[in-house]
Amino acid sequence: MMERTAIDLESVANVFKLLGDKTRLTMAKILDEDECCVCEFVEIFQMSQPAISQHLRKLRDAGVVKEERRGQWIYYSLNQASNLYPFVKQILQTLPDQGDKLRVLDKSGARITCC
Amino acid sequence: MMERTAIDLESVANVFKLLGDKTRLTMAKILDEDECCVCEFVEIFQMSQPAISQHLRKLRDAGVVKEERRGQWIYYSLNQASNLYPFVKQILQTLPDQGDKLRVLDKSGARITCC
DNA sequence: TGAATATATAAGCATTTCATTATATACTAA
């Protein structure tokens, strides 16, 4: 079990504000289960690509997620190097599994189509 | 250790939005340590009384806190009857102690002056 | 090189949020 370093109230409030949005919270939970590229999120949330990018940017600016380009695609994943990671990870563990969202993509072929 | 009933992502996002404000998060943490009346929060946060009341109302509307009138004063405390309580309690336990805020009131005499 | 695809950024707009000030309500005590 990873020990969590003390984290001040202000940082916690900021993380909560960030995850206090259903889309971003779901994104984080999905990323806790599997890395994911932008186009997959667009499929999952049925939301415009800029809207998705903007949510991801907020998560990234806070250090919660990181990005990695692979060719044309940019894959997002939880940023384990962040000092917030243990805290975020602990939160996500308490949330219901969202793996079904990715499985739907597999079935629909969306995952193959886009990336 | 209390077992936590499953809680859907939307509810979690709502709680996070609520606690994603430094004032409300601190309020909740203080209430986790001791019940508190409105005038004490006004002292602690150096914020107008209506602002404090409005924060408390949000917390109450969500079921996170409850109120109890005692004469002129209204005391707030965590609402243990809420189905959110185990989740909220678990969150608050990970936060740094805020007991000093109440102790400052004791010293300054504010706690005696107002309630 | 040029077209297609994936993503990011900018600009604009409606809505929400969080504070303020002003006022209403509830209780206490003289």
Next chain:
DNA sequence: TTAGTATATAATGAAATGCTTATATATTCA
């Protein structure tokens, strides 16, 4: 009953949020 105190609610305004559309940037591939 009236004055004083504690709290809630209403009205308002500035700032933040989350989407949209339009456009810029990177990469791939023919």
